[in-house]
Amino acid sequence: HSLSAQHIEKIAGIQLHALSERLARIDLHLDVSGAALLELAKVGFDPVFGARPLKRAIQQRIENPLSKLLLEGKFLPGVVISVNVDPIRAPGEFTFTPTAKPVEA
Structure with a gap:
């Protein structure tokens, strides 16, 4: 049976979780918005090849863009990197914004 958009989103979430784990090794944390996840699912799906x-x-x-920003020193250890996309102003263009790490209880 063919994959649905929800399946693709779930697969994208799993792959992004693996990236999050790699970033956590250098004390960086990833927060991917729902809009960014939807955009990835949209561009990462092909009716013939699936996911x-x-x-x-x-x-x-x-x-790739995140690696470049890391090499440029844009993110210091301990921050959360928020990944978002604005479908109105810049469709398909991802933004990477450092935010403070949430305090763990």
Whole structure:
């Protein structure tokens, strides 16, 4: 049976969780908005290939720009990197914003 949009979103969430775990090793934390997850699911789905293009979409749209920002020193250890997309102002363009790490109870 074919994959639904919900399946693709779930797969994207799993792959982003793996990225979050890698970032946690250097004390950085990832917070991906629902809009960004939807955009990844949209660009990472192909009716013929299913979710196969998703990994490439995550690499090109999230990992590569994020790596460049990390190398430029834009994010200090201990911050949460909020990943978002504005479908109105910049459709398909992801933003990476540092925010304070939430205090753990």
